[in-house]
Amino acid sequence: MTYTAAQQEFRLAVRQWMTENVPPDISIRPASEAESFQLYQRRRELGRRLGAKGWLYPSAPQEYGGGGLDFDSVIVLEEESHRLGITLPPYYDSGGRLGSATIRVWGTEEQKRALLPPIYRGEVRTWQLLTEPAAGSDLAGVQSTALRDGDSYVLNGQKIYVGSNHGADRLWIIAVTDPRGARHHNLSWFMIDANLPGITIHPQYLLSGSGEGLLDIGHKNTVYFDNVRIPLSARIGAENEGWRVASTHLEVEHGGSGSLREDEIWPRLLHYCRETMRDGRRLIDDPEVRSRLAQVYIRLETVRLLNTRNFWMSYAGVEKTYEGPQTSYVRKTTGLWLTEQVLAIAGPYALTDDITLGAMDGFAEAQQRGGIVSMHPGGTTDIQRVIMARRLGIGKRSREQAGVVLHTARP
Numbered sequence: 001m002t003y004t005a006a007q008q009e010f011r012l013a014v015r016q017w018m019t020e021n022v023p024p025d026i027s028i029r030p031a032s033e034a035e036s037f038q039l040y041q042r043r044r045e046l047g048r049r050l051g052a053k054g055w056l057y058p059s060a061p062q063e064y065g066g067g068g069l070d071f072d073s074v075i076v077l078e079e080e081s082h083r084l085g086i087t088l089p090p091y092y093d094s095g096g097r098l099g100s101a102t103i104r105v106w107g108t109e110e111q112k113r114a115l116l117p118p119i120y121r122g123e124v125r126t127w128q129l130l131t132e133p134a135a136g137s138d139l140a141g142v143q144s145t146a147l148r149d150g151d152s153y154v155l156n157g158q159k160i161y162v163g164s165n166h167g168a169d170r171l172w173i174i175a176v177t178d179p180r181g182a183r184h185h186n187l188s189w190f191m192i193d194a195n196l197p198g199i200t201i202h203p204q205y206l207l208s209g210s211g212e213g214l215l216d217i218g219h220k221n222t223v224y225f226d227n228v229r230i231p232l233s234a235r236i237g238a239e240n241e242g243w244r245v246a247s248t249h250l251e252v253e254h255g256g257s258g259s260l261r262e263d264e265i266w267p268r269l270l271h272y273c274r275e276t277m278r279d280g281r282r283l284i285d286d287p288e289v290r291s292r293l294a295q296v297y298i299r300l301e302t303v304r305l306l307n308t309r310n311f312w313m314s315y316a317g318v319e320k321t322y323e324g325p326q327t328s329y330v331r332k333t334t335g336l337w338l339t340e341q342v343l344a345i346a347g348p349y350a351l352t353d354d355i356t357l358g359a360m361d362g363f364a365e366a367q368q369r370g371g372i373v374s375m376h377p378g379g380t381t382d383i384q385r386v387i388m389a390r391r392l393g394i395g396k397r398s399r400e401q402a403g404v405v406l407h408t409a410r411p
Contacts, residue, residue, distance in 0.1 A: 007072050014055075014080045021049050027085030029362065040166045043091040044122065051122035056089050059315070060100070065117035071315045085264075092164040093119075095126030098249040099172040099191060106189070106237040106245045115191055124169035127194070128249070129159040129223055136161075136376075137383050139174070139250075140184050140243060144225065146175035153177070153190070153235070155228040160204065161377070162221045167201070168194045171223070178240050187242035190234045198228035207369055251324055251402055253378045263300050265338065265367055268360040269293070273345065276359075283345065292341050299334045306330055320402045321391040329384035332375050339371035 003011070023042050030036035050056040051065070058074050060066020069077070081088050089096070096119040103115055118124045135141040144157020155175060170191060177188040204220045237245035273284040273293060283289050306327040313320055343350045346359035353362035375381055390400035 047122035065120035127163035189242040189245040325384040325387040
């Protein structure tokens with residue numbers, strides 16, 4: 001890519017600001033729960049500083065607390081944050097990224113002004129609550145209920161595989177609001193306060209592990225709702241139209257908005273192969289290792305380019321069909337394939353997170369688990385294939401439309 005003088009000037013300003021504001025240890029791997037919480041607090045504080053600059057969600061509209069930056073500036077911000085090993089936002093805020101996109105499309109003006117600025121300024125972080133014990137890929141089969149009671153809804157049920165470490169300020173959820181209604185026409189979409197009475201959160205101990213930051217690949221929780229009373233104003237979109245509302249956040253989650261983030265594994269793996277000696281020579285001097293590295297680079301570059309294409313299409317207002325689930329499918333299958341390549345290159349050192357013995361300071365072990373786990377969240381690979389087929393019109397007389405996603409900035 002080439003850059004104009006104005007873009008390079010903006011880059012220097014970003015780099016200077018990040019040098020002054022991003023803690024040098026922001027990308028460490030926490031060694032304990034206490035250290036994880038301290039790292040999380042530092043990331044939240046960095047998020048608030050970024051939010052004050054409009055850089056936490058740089059492409060979001062200024063009128064709601066975002067940066068309102070153009071395409072080129074967002075690219076520069078993403079590149080500079082990646083250089084320091086952080087993302088935007090620098091902590092898990094899946095509900096903010098997906099939920100805010102949904103509010104912008106389906107929320108009232110009053111809801112947008114009340115709910116969006118705290119997200120975009122880093123004052124709150126939000127978890128998404130979709131999956132249930134009996135409803136995962138079949139999201140329309142959720143059983144949690146939010147039944148109307150005067151000027152409130154009463155929420156009961158259970159959600160699993162939720163969030164990350166250290167709690168959240170808000171939760172957004174899909175629940176049944178018409179138990180007798182037809183499938184896909186009996187759900188509503190809510191954004192609620194995470195501290196309401198009747199909400200209980202328990203950690204889930206999973207293969208994906210725990211932690212906070214770039215090496216957090218999936219600490220999750222079970223959330224229980226016991227007669228939780230939520231106001232009518234928490235409902236986004238019309239009652240019983242939650243499936244239509246969900247089409248937006250699902251489109252974003254499935255890759256429809258694209259991304260400029262690069263995979264963390266490539267620079268780590270390349271450095272490891274350059275610095276690690278085996279049988280008297282560097283790993284990178286082994287022809288088989290070099291061949292595998294070339295394949296890894298090609299696959300990761302393919303994922304990056306697909307993400308960049310979707311990012312550009314979103315900002316240019318180009319109509320999308322299959323591109324989101326296509327990217328998600330390629331990303332997921334590449335992640336699983338990558339575990340085999342890393343294991344073949346590093347050997348058993350890829351299977352331990354020991355700082356001394358583990359490949360890439362233990363990062364490889366997290367990648368081994370993450371490649372398996374990531375096949376499932378955000379829609380399995382089978383789900384992505386079904387969506388692609390429907391949007392291409394395969395097996396149906398009409399093509400399924402992509403979910404609506406709004407963007408303010410333009411090239």
